Amino acid sequence: MSAKTLTQADLTSLVSDILAADKRVVAPSLVGIGPLEHIEYRPLHKAEDMVLDRGLPKRSIKEMFFPPTEVVFRWKQKKSDVAIDEIPTTFQQTVVIGALPCDAAAPGIVDRVMNWDYRDELWNGRREATTIVAMACDGGDKSCFCTAVGLGPESSKGADLLLTPVKAGYHVDVLTPKGEELVSKYSKRFGEAKSADEAKKYQEAARKKVEGNLSFDAPKMRAWLEGNFENEYWRTIALRCHGCGTCATMCPTCHCFDIVDENEGVLAGERRRNWDTCQTGKFTLHGSGHNPRHDQNARFRQRVTHKFAIYPGKFGEILCTGCGRCQRQCPGGMDLLEILGDIARMAGGAA
Amino acid sequence: MKALQELARKLLEDKTVSVVIGYEEGPHGVRPAFITKPDQADRLIFDPRCVHNLATFLSPRRSHLVTLGKKAVVVKGCDARAVAGLVRETQIKREDVVVIGVRCGGVTGDPMGDGKLTEKNVAPRCAVCDVREPKLADHLVGELPPAPPTPKGPDMVAKLDAMTPEERWAFWQKELERCVRCHACREVCPMCFCERCIADKSMPQWIESSAHPRANLSWQMTRVLHMAGRCVGCGECVRACPANIPLGLILKKVAAVVEERYGYRVSDDPSVPAPIGTYRLDDKQEFIL
Known part of the structure; x- marks a missing residue:
């Protein structure tokens, strides 16, 4: 692993260089009007649209690998025959710039399920075409809990390069062959590393800021969840939950989808997959009318159990990066930090 | 706030209702609260961060709340229109809900903020508000605060x-x-x-x-x-x-x-x-x- 330095001006030039080479650059940029203006990860038209100083984008990076809707294949009917048009599974080379560590780590966690019993070509195609340049975080706000799930504001998990803000611009850790390729291709933009100590101090201060928000013993939490499906605790867990699924929409690791067929005219159509979430009643509604997750309490239990017991049991990783969006943006005020804290106390693993 | 808390305690104690839906201070700002025991009534608060429309929780579509039994709900003047709407459209019966109206001086869009109302953060609807004192209320609590600042920005x-x-x-x-x-x-x-x-x-x-x-x-x-x-x-x-x-x-x-x-x-x-x-x-x- 090597290190470099990148000035602010060189970062802007780097983005322009990459765009000029017909690659896609995705970075936080401004979207929306008036008081609703906010930042989202968006493909850039020009380097100047990149906004790196406004913290965490409203939604996570997941939609760059798993869009809210995508065509899986198209069909055409000809008398009794159906012709299937495959969808390309190779994608334009993309560089994500400024992904915060809680976003950069997420695709690697979701890789497990996307390569489990079936190798998801669309997900993997986008993953392979993408280089992630992560940005070390300043420690976020009171809703952040990355350190509780084994990550941190300086975590390089999932990143090909990690930028850490320093006086001269950014200290750059080159972490993977993809990262090295990017640095060598645009080597004129990168200088010799000289701010490693300064970067380390920034990272330590950030970690200190977020560490106090939440901590728990993950194996103990998993054991409690596995043994307490019928616990009284769940019965009133989600009174204030509207079942709107904003937590899942925002979440960098929630990955459930629905498959639908849509006609385009009479004899042609497309099959799509669309985001879906276990927080809605429809998600588990049977054709008979029976719903095994009959109310919002049961649905919220599912969300917590899947992330902190089922997924770790199956794939060895917690399905959460501690970005805090589910708490920050919940219109009903559901608070995953509080709930995890409660469970940690019941599980005897609170620090 | 004392009046609100006292009222909620009384409604729960004499079993007029089995739950009071109001606002409380959560770990990350103000959030909806479901008070079912009289001794929890002192958790209730009301301030400019209380932006949520709690009448939403009266909708019979929320099966996990229907089972809680008879409800009292804290409403601002604007939220009272939603209670009226649910009654008008026969989703709830007026006598099945106890409406606690709070006099309101405007709310911010951010329940996690510091609660100071400014031209920038005041909710857009507060600019045209003519119901700072809810009319549809069985009980009315609090003093009428000063009118909120007028939101900035173009129409x-x-x-x-x-x-x-x-x-x-x-x-x-x-x-x-x-x-x-x-x-x-x-x-x-x-x-x-x-x-x-x-x-x-x-x-x-x-x-x-x-x-x-x-x-x-x-x-x-x-x-x-x-x-x-x-x-x-x-x-x-x-x-x-x-x-x-x-x-x-x-x-x-x-x-x-x-x-x-x-x-x-x-x-x-x-x-x-x-x-x-x-x-x-x-x-x-x-x-x-």
Whole structure:
């Protein structure tokens, strides 16, 4: 692993260089009007649209690998025959710039399920075409809990390069062959590393800021969840939950989808997959009318159990990066930090 | 706050209700509270961070709340319109809910903020508020605080009205293309109480569920038309939207059209009929050829 330095001006030039080479650059940029203006990860038209100083984008990076809707294949009917048009599974080379560590780590966690019993070509195609340049975080706000799930504001998990803000611009850790390729291709933009100590101090201060928000013993939490499906605790867990699924929409690791067929005219159509979430009643509604997750309490239990017991049991990783969006943006005020804290106390693993 | 807490305690103690839905200080700002025991009543608060429309929790669609039993609910004047709407549209019976009205000095859009009202953070609806003292209330608590500051910024509805149809079309295309079809707008809406929403019907599929421009327009226009003369303007859909789509603008416009054509403004009196459920011989009908 090597290190470099990148000035602010060189970062802007780097983005322009990459765009000029017909690659896609995705970075936080401004979207929306008036008081609703906010930042989202968006493909850039020009380097100047990149906004790196406004913290965490409203939604996570997941939609760059798993869009809210995508065509899986198209069909055409000809008398009794159906012709299937495959969808390309190779994608334009993309560089994500400024992904915060809680976003950069997420695709690697979701890789497990996307390569489990079936190798998801669309997900993997986008993953392979993408280089992630992560940005070390300043420690976020009171809703952040990355350190509780084994990550941190300086975590390089999932990143090909990690930028850490320093006086001269950014200290750059080159972490993977993809990262090295990017640095060598645009080597004129990168200088010799000289701010490693300064970067380390920034990272330590950030970690200190977020560490106090939440901590728990993950194996103990998993054991409690596995043994307490019928616990009284769940019965009133989600009174204030509207079942709107904003937590899942925002979440960098929630990955459930629905498959639908849509006609385009009479004899042609497309099959799509669309985001879906276990927080809605429809998600588990049977054709008979029976719903095994009959109310919002049961649905919220599912969300917590899947992330902190089922997924770790199956794939060895917690399905959460501690970005805090589910708490920050919940219109009903559901608070995953509080709930995890409660469970940690019941599980005897609170620090 | 003492009066609110005392009242809630009394309602629970004498078993008038089995739950009081109000606001409390959570670990990360103000949030809805469900008080079921008299000794928890001192958790209740009210301040400018209490933006949530708690009438939403009265909707019979929320099965996990129906089982809690008879409810009292804390409402601001604007939220009281949603209680009236639910009664008017026979979703709840007026006598099945105890309405605790709070006198309001305006709210911010941010329950996690510091609660200081400014021209910048005051909720847009507070600018046109004429119900700072709720009328539909069994109990009224608190002193009337000073009026909120007037929100800053241009009148976007007027701006959109001044556009050519092509410009307006382009504006909404751009805003609605961001819709991810999560339907959070519907889920948090106090007036979206259908047991089965038209957007969830698949045989036939009236509205495609995919987040592409055609389906997004079809969904949002359907919702807006179903809201005509019914939307209480609480802004919960805007607050919940994970794409920050300015749904409030189009709902405000539709409300203005309903007022112009039918002389009806969404009322906090459940006995006032809404245009969508009434027929009058003098309804304007010049648009019928």
